[in-house]
Amino acid sequence: MAAHQMSASELADAVNEAIGTLTGKTGSTSERTVFRWLSGENRWPQARQRRALENVCGLPVTALGFVPRGKSTRAALPEDPDMRRRRLFGAAAGTTAAAISLAPPPAPHPSRVGTSDVIRLRDDVERLLAVDAERGGHGLEQAALAGASEALRLQKESATQRVRQRLYALAADFTATAAWSLIDAGRLDMAGRHLERALALAGLAQDSEIALQVWNLRAMLARQRRDYLEAVASSQAAQTTAITRRSPLHASLAYARTAVGLAHAGEARAALRCLGRAENALAKADPAQPRSSWIAFYGLAELHSLTAIVRDVVGHPAHAEAASHRALAALPDAYRRNRAYTTARLALAQLHQGDVEQACATSGKVFEIMAGMPLPGRMRLLLGDFQRDLLAQAPAALAHEWTDHYRTEWSSS
Known part of the structure; x- marks a missing residue:
């Protein structure tokens, strides 16, 4: 319950x-x-x-x-x-992008739209998120939008205000998932439109948690666009949602996301202060408390991963390397894509300390972790940053050797 x-x-x-x-x-x-x-x-x-x-x-x-x-x-x-x-839910989590589709709605029956329909659609959201954790969100857009359409269709038939609001919240959740799919794939323009729609639906649902989810994604999108002031503003908007006043877990995520934006905006001291607030808030969170599926990824491992980003960006690569190791040690096995992404961040931190050979070896593990799955666009961009810095810092022969070694896997994944 x-x-x-x-x-x-x-x-x-x-x-x-x-x-x-x-x-x-x-x-x-x-x-x-x-x-x-x-x-x-x-x-x-x-x-x-x-x-x-x-x-x-x-x-x-x-x-x-x-x-x-x-x-x-x-x-x-x-x-x-x-x-x-x-x-069959667990088996479906490993499906490929081409096979992703939501379960068809049950055959019509005399009973009105109600809680069982809400649960059925929430199961579909969880299924998409399980696929995302395994191999990345890219390829989930159409299935997520289909789920949003189904939620809105049922909302028109619902008999109670509470169920209508929960269906609006599910439509927002599905739409935000569609936006995340595009962000993870590096397709940023349409992602912004989906997030605008998701924020409107969250308002109709009067659901502050979904609103925080959308602001969190807007901050990530803005950072991908290198619009760091908007990234900070979006994450600060997440801090003002009602859910952060009653849930230390949600407050921690909002602070951590703000720290990432501030670090990229050149506000190192403010970024580190936000990281401290994120750590303090997470320490107050009850890990046994049930949580929504979309925020299941956030915990000590993710905070360490975000800490690694902040520390590396503000010029503390040794701290970033340590945080990356802590993140990998705490990360659940199911989060395959997150493990690959954190490993790439670890390689960058090693490179920024001048440990070129170790950085090259670490970056190669990204391809091993994601073997059999295409690299999400967001991960490709991160590896592109690694290659750029490698060319700038490493001996030319070593940099070209890395590029030649992984060119095939990079272009084919």
């Missing part, structure tokens, strides 16, 4: 909708029933409720904390297609 931001009443409604899909007759689960589940008073719901709970949550009922009474058998109810899709 915390992960899906659902009240007891909303969970009861979603279970009743799922029962209606399974049996043709809407269920009668009440808010009081949900409270009995939460308290442990009822440790094994009715068969139809168990199946409905599995379909709503995408998890076996025993994984939700329920305990069978003696030797229990499942009711022979038809399997819901959404449940099958959720069980």
Whole structure:
């Protein structure tokens, strides 16, 4: 319930909708029933409720904390297609760009648009983000925009204000994901248009967390365009969102993003002060607290990675190298693209200390990490910065050897 931001009443409604899909007759689960589940008073719901709970949550009922009474058998109810899709979710995360598509909406049924539709679309957002973590966001734009269109279509049919707002928030989330896909691919012009649309949708949703997500991406986009003043302004706008006042995690990200912009703008002292605020805020965040999928990437590893960028830009390459090593040590295995990007930053920090041979060896690991996947445009740009600095600092023979060695992998990836 915390992960899906659902009240007891909303969970009861979603279970009743799922029962209606399974049996043709809407269920009668009440808010009081949900409270009995939460308290442990009822440790094994009715068969139809168990199946409905599995379909709503995408998890076996025993994984939700329920305990069978003696030797229990499942009711022979038809399997819901959404449940099958959720069980296949992990396998879908490794799909290639050409195969990415969202699951089709369920067949129409008499029940109104409600919480179960919100959960179904949120699952689709999570699927896209899992693909992004594995190989990068490039190639996800069309699937994300399709999800936004579906959310807006359902919003027109929704019966309650809360569900309408959550569908607007999902449309904003999908649209921001489409923008991120283009930013990661280095296609910046259209990304800006998507972010303008996402910010408007976040306003309609009255969702400050989605607004922060969009401002964070706008700061990244501005930095890619080398418009560092706009990057700072966007990240400072992220700091003013309501979510940062109640969530140290979100505040930390906003401060860290501001630090990156200030470093590029030549404001070294201000950048380091913002980094300190980001560290202090993250130390107050509860790692066990459920969080939205879009910010799942942010934690100690990402803060170390952003610290490496700031330190390198302000002229502290040794500190940047240390931060990069800390980031790589803390980074979860699932974040393959982030590992490759941080490795490229590590190579730059080594190069800026004059350790040319080690930097060349480290940069080669980027291609090993991303083997079998195309390099995102953003990573290509970073490797381009590495090549430029290598040509400027290293002996000509060594620089040309690096270029010749990786030219094929760089151009074909």
